Amino acid sequence: MGSHDDGDGCTGADRHLMQTGYAIGGEDGxxxxxxxxxxxxxxxxxxxxxxxxTDRVMDLTRLVVSELVTNACKYAPGxxxxxxxxxxxTVDVIVWDSDPTVPEAHAADAGRVGRHGxxxxxxxxxxxxxxxxxxxxxxxxxxxxxxx
Numbered sequence: 001m002g003s004h005d006d007g008d009g010c011t012g013a014d015r016h017l018m019q020t021g022y023a024i025g026g027e028d029g030x031x032x033x034x035x036x037x038x039x040x041x042x043x044x045x046x047x048x049x050x051x052x053x054t055d056r057v058m059d060l061t062r063l064v065v066s067e068l069v070t071n072a073c074k075y076a077p078g079x080x081x082x083x084x085x086x087x088x089x090t091v092d093v094i095v096w097d098s099d100p101t102v103p104e105a106h107a108a109d110a111g112r113v114g115r116h117g118x119x120x121x122x123x124x125x126x127x128x129x130x131x132x133x134x135x136x137x138x139x140x141x142x143x144x145x146x147x148x
Contacts, residue, residue, distance in 0.1 A: 015087070016085040016086060016087050016092075017045065017049050017051065017086045017087065017088065018041075018044065018045050018048070018049060018085070018086050019083060019084065019085040019086070020037075020041050020083070020084050021081065021082065021083040021084075022034065022037050022081070022082045022083075023079055023080075023081055024069060024072075024073070024079065024080040024081070024082060025079060026073045026078075026079070026080065030069070030073060030080075031066055031069050031070050031073065034065050034066070034069045034082055035062045035065050035066055037082075037084075038061050038062055038065045038084055038093070039058060039061075039062060041084050042057070042058050042061060042084075042086075042091070045086050049086070051086060051145070052145065053086075053091070053145065054145075054147060056147055057091060057143060057144075057145055060124050060125075060143050061084075061091050061093060061143055063120070063124060064093045064121050064124065064125060064141045064143060065082065065084075065093055067117040067118070067120055067121050068082075068093060068095040068117070068121065068139055068141065069082060069095060070117060071103065071117050071118070072095050072096075072097035072099075075097075075099055075101070075103075076097035076098050076099035076136065077098055077099070078097070078098040079098075080095060080096065080097050081095070081096040081097075082094065082095050082096075083095075083096075086145075088145075089144065089145055089146070090126060090127075090142040090143060090144055090145060091142070091143045091145065092140055092141070092142050092143075093140070093141045093142075093143070094138060094139070094140045094141075095138070095139050096133065096136060096137070096138045096139075097136050097137065098135060098136040099136055099137065100132055100133075100135075100136055100137055101137070102130050102132060102137060103118050103130065103139075104118070105118040105119045105122050106118075106119065121141055124143070125141045125142055125143055126142045126143065126144040127140075127141070127142040128140070128141050128142075
């Protein structure tokens with residue numbers, strides 16, 4: 001995975017405090033690597049921005065990264081791009097893949113095996129946006145920094 005970091009310190013209402021991006025190739029271990037990169041990024045946010053990233057936010061971010069990257073690697077051919085941003089209010093997890101099919105969360109069904117990822121993401125995030133792109137789609141999940 002490659003990365004780029006932008007710790008520009010912008011703090012406007014719609015600006016990020018820090019961001020980082022990764023290209024994920026889909027090889028064995030890529031989902032665990034994505035979770036590790038997310039945790040390391042949030043640790044940097046804690047120390048460099050003195051932001052109150054709680055353990056709850058850390059766990060939810062790893063969960064959301066895991067679910068979104070798993071789906072992208074499973075259903076889309078080619079690379080996956082993951083971007084993480086921290087604003088004063090949220091951690092944004094953005095995942096792009098090459099498949100233009102917009103996923104839909106299914107109604108809860110305890111008997112269904114698998115295909116619960118988007119339901120989980122919707123349940124633990126403040127906001128979930130899915131946009132078709134000129135190539136593929138981009139999913140943005142926002143996790144509130146403040147505990148409910």
